[in-house]
Amino acid sequence: QNRPKHLLLFLNPYGGKKNALALYERFAKPLFRLAEVDINLIITQRAQQIFDIVTSKSIVLDNYDGLVCCGGDGTFAELFNGLVTRTMMDCGIDVKHPPFLPKPNIPIGIIPAGSTDTVACCLNGTTDIKTSIIHIILGQHSGLDISAVYNADAVAKDDDASPSAMGKPRPQLLKLFASALSYGYLGDIAYDSEKYRWMGPKRYDYSGFKKFLANRGYNAEIVVHLDRRGKQDPNDGVRCLDKCNRCKKALCGQGGSENGGCEENDTEPLVVRGKFLMVSGANISCSCERSPQGFSPFCHLGDGLLDLVLVRHTSMFNNLRLLLTMTSKTKKLSELPFVEIYRTKEFRFTANGQGEMNGGEIAPAISSEMMRRSKWNCDGEVLLDTNIVVDCIVNDKL
Numbered sequence: 151q152n153r154p155k156h157l158l159l160f161l162n163p164y165g166g167k168k169n170a171l172a173l174y175e176r177f178a179k180p181l182f183r184l185a186e187v188d189i190n191l192i193i194t195q196r197a198q199q200i201f202d203i204v205t206s207k208s209i210v211l212d213n214y215d216g217l218v219c220c221g222g223d224g225t226f227a228e229l230f231n232g233l234v235t236r237t238m239m240d241c242g243i244d245v246k247h248p249p250f251l252p253k254p255n256i257p258i259g260i261i262p263a264g265s266t267d268t269v270a271c272c273l274n275g276t277t278d279i280k281t282s283i284i285h286i287i288l289g290q291h292s293g294l295d296i297s298a299v300y301n302a303d304a305v306a307k308d309d310d311a312s313p314s315a316m317g318k319p320r321p322q323l324l325k326l327f328a329s330a331l332s333y334g335y336l337g338d339i340a341y342d343s344e345k346y347r348w349m350g351p352k353r354y355d356y357s358g359f360k361k362f363l364a365n366r367g368y369n370a371e372i373v374v375h376l377d378r379r380g381k382q383d384p385n386d387g388v389r390c391l392d393k394c395n396r397c398k399k400a401l402c403g404q405g406g407s408e409n410g411g412c413e414e415n416d417t418e419p420l421v422v423r424g425k426f427l428m429v430s431g432a433n434i435s436c437s438c439e440r441s442p443q444g445f446s447p448f449c450h451l452g453d454g455l456l457d458l459v460l461v462r463h464t465s466m467f468n469n470l471r472l473l474l475t476m477t478s479k480t481k482k483l484s485e486l487p488f489v490e491i492y493r494t495k496e497f498r499f500t501a502n503g504q505g506e507m508n509g510g511e512i513a514p515a516i517s518s519e520m521m522r523r524s525k526w527n528c529d530g531e532v533l534l535d536t537n538i539v540v541d542c543i544v545n546d547k548l
């Protein structure tokens with residue numbers, strides 16, 4: 151009964167190994183034909199085109215049973231960012247300063263044809279293209295949290311650390327992400343690797359090696375809102391499988407921490423300062439071929455919470471341990487002594503936290519080191535704003 155009949159499908163011929171069109175012709179087209187699904191195919195010609203099409207009022211989304219993208223995580227990010235923005239526009243909500251994020255009522259599907267394909271891998275347990283197509287044809291969906299990134303400088307001016315505070319000026323919404331947001335090591339790789347896109351997925355190895363040798367640390371202050379009763383344990387050993395109990399309760403239970411979510415009143419802020427190699431907000435475990443356990447193997451797909459992974463800046467030897475752990479099939483980042491993981495609904499990040507604490511009275515030699523900033527890697531794309539607030543929301547249509 152829930153099988154889609156008409157789908158709008160965006161295909162990115164540029165991502166991954168640049169073979170999305172060939173994969174589509176070989177696997178997707180015959181299966182969609184067999185299942186009698188009518189496809190309106192749009193092959194993208196530039197970055198941001200999917201976002202522009204979906205947010206253009208000239209396209210009637212109600213004509214479709216679902217929106218699908220064939221590409222990598224960046225393509226998927228463009229699609230759901232476009233769809234949430236379009237939903238805000240249709241509801242008459244200010245898209246730059248939304249009082250809340252409305253949930254789109256049209257489902258989204260992803261056919262993996264990118265470099266990492268983390269979202270497809272976490273949703274389906276595999277990046278196998280036919281598996282994704284069959285899920286789409288059968289109209290199966292699972293919940294997937296989406297996290298919103300806000301400009302924290304705007305928040306600071308309003309003296310308001312919480313994007314969910316009522317009756318106060320809203321911070322500016324910058325972007326939504328579905329897999330991970332990473333500052334430091336992975337942010338530097340995202341920024342650097344764009345120059346080598348002609349190498350295909352190998353560009354990540356090349357830039358990764360360069361940044362590994364650089365071993366840069368970044369000063370920061372992170373305020374993370376934790377469950378007061380300590381009920382949210384990112385290392386609880388519970389893996390999120392299809393519609394797991396925790397996610398089901400979060401979807402219908404409206405938030406309370408018993409149900410997976412985290413009510414604002416039940417949390418207290420923890421301030422963490424220091425020099426970090428990497429700071430990551432993982433919306434999902436982020437397991438993929440390159441990193442079978444991902445950032446946080448027990449992170450849930452749709453419980454309204456994300457896992458904040460903090461990697462302290464230490465020695466090259468420890469960085470090597472980090473890389474070996476990230477690519478290991480069995481080892482977890484939480485086992486490393488210089489890694490901390492917190493499960494939260496929201497956190498605030500301020501670069502150069504210690505520099506600001508010293509009230510500007512720092513020696514020039516230290517100050518340039520202290521003032522050094524990285525970029526955010528937001529679902530594989532570079533975000534230039536540094537100081538941010540992140541808030542996770544439950545979504546049920548992905």
Ligand SMILES: Nc1ncnc2c1ncn2[C@@H]1O[C@H](COP(=O)(O)OP(=O)(O)OP(=O)(O)O)[C@@H](O)[C@H]1O
Binds near residue numbers: 263
């Ligand atoms: N025709 C195009 N030409 C150039 N860029 C495009 C085109 N179509 C889409 N894009 C952009 O390409 C970027 C990268 O695509 P995508 O994320 O799908 O591939 P990837 O980076 O190789 O894979 P992954 O994100 O899984 O590692 C997207 O941000 C998208 O905006």
